[in-house]
Amino acid sequence: MKVQINPLASTPPKQAQTAELSRVPRVWRADWRMTLFVLIMLPLVLFLAGWQLERAAYKQSLMDAYFDKLGALPMELASDPAAAITPEPFTRVRINGSFLPVQLLLDNQIENGKPGYWVYAPFTAGDATWLVNRGWIEAPRLRTDLPDVTALPTGEVSLVALVWPDTGMLPLFGNESLQRENDLVVRMQRLDIPALEAMLGSQITGKELRLEAGQPGVLKAAPQTMGFGVERHQGYAFQWFGLALALVTLYYFYGRSALSNKGDRTNDKQDIAT
Numbered sequence: 001m002k003v004q005i006n007p008l009a010s011t012p013p014k015q016a017q018t019a020e021l022s023r024v025p026r027v028w029r030a031d032w033r034m035t036l037f038v039l040i041m042l043p044l045v046l047f048l049a050g051w052q053l054e055r056a057a058y059k060q061s062l063m064d065a066y067f068d069k070l071g072a073l074p075m076e077l078a079s080d081p082a083a084a085i086t087p088e089p090f091t092r093v094r095i096n097g098s099f100l101p102v103q104l105l106l107d108n109q110i111e112n113g114k115p116g117y118w119v120y121a122p123f124t125a126g127d128a129t130w131l132v133n134r135g136w137i138e139a140p141r142l143r144t145d146l147p148d149v150t151a152l153p154t155g156e157v158s159l160v161a162l163v164w165p166d167t168g169m170l171p172l173f174g175n176e177s178l179q180r181e182n183d184l185v186v187r188m189q190r191l192d193i194p195a196l197e198a199m200l201g202s203q204i205t206g207k208e209l210r211l212e213a214g215q216p217g218v219l220k221a222a223p224q225t226m227g228f229g230v231e232r233h234q235g236y237a238f239q240w241f242g243l244a245l246a247l248v249t250l251y252y253f254y255g256r257s258a259l260s261n262k263g264d265r266t267n268d269k270q271d272i273a274t
Helices: 013-022 032-069 193-200 230-273
Strands: 092-099 103-111 114-125 128-138 157-164 178-180 185-188 208-211
Touching (some): 032 230, 092 128, 103 128, 178 193
């Protein structure tokens, strides 16, 4: 007659208990605090990645529009806003009208390492009011002083300018985006069209016109090109997606580590009991 011997009977008690525990199926688990952290951070990281992809697509559309209109003849802008065709970004336009006697200084504009302003002026063409970017001027040494801006042309003039895309308003650090220095000069922290309309008491067409060099009233002409940065936004999106993958991976191994630590504590308790 054959006698079956239990292999665990000939092994020491500690090894037998370890062998028995190794047969118990392990269930992955993670601490609730880590789970809450992942549930909060993962959607945020994925949102930021998607937002960067949207910005890349928007910059790509601007770049395509820029190259499509490069070297095109100026388009005549109608004086009636209701009948006017809304020009696309980077469209060269010709407009006839007159400047309003107000200088709008956009603060914190650096040119070749020197602080300065972009100088804007409202320009009326029939019933429409446009915001014309005259260009850059260096800021005085003292913050309390205002730059000596060349006077605006008087009477009716004809301008050739470039329609500049709306890149969004910068964050506001302070209480007000506009500060009226006197009756003719307004200092701006950002290009805030609604605030300008409230201050000037007239509706402004939400398109910036950048004067070309040699036009009436131009200073040092603002750049007619921009750094589109499509690859930069795509790189940021790749980094956010990589961070999301790393977060999920670390969460998985954290659960495995928590299970392993729990098994070790169980073994220790059984060792003490024996």
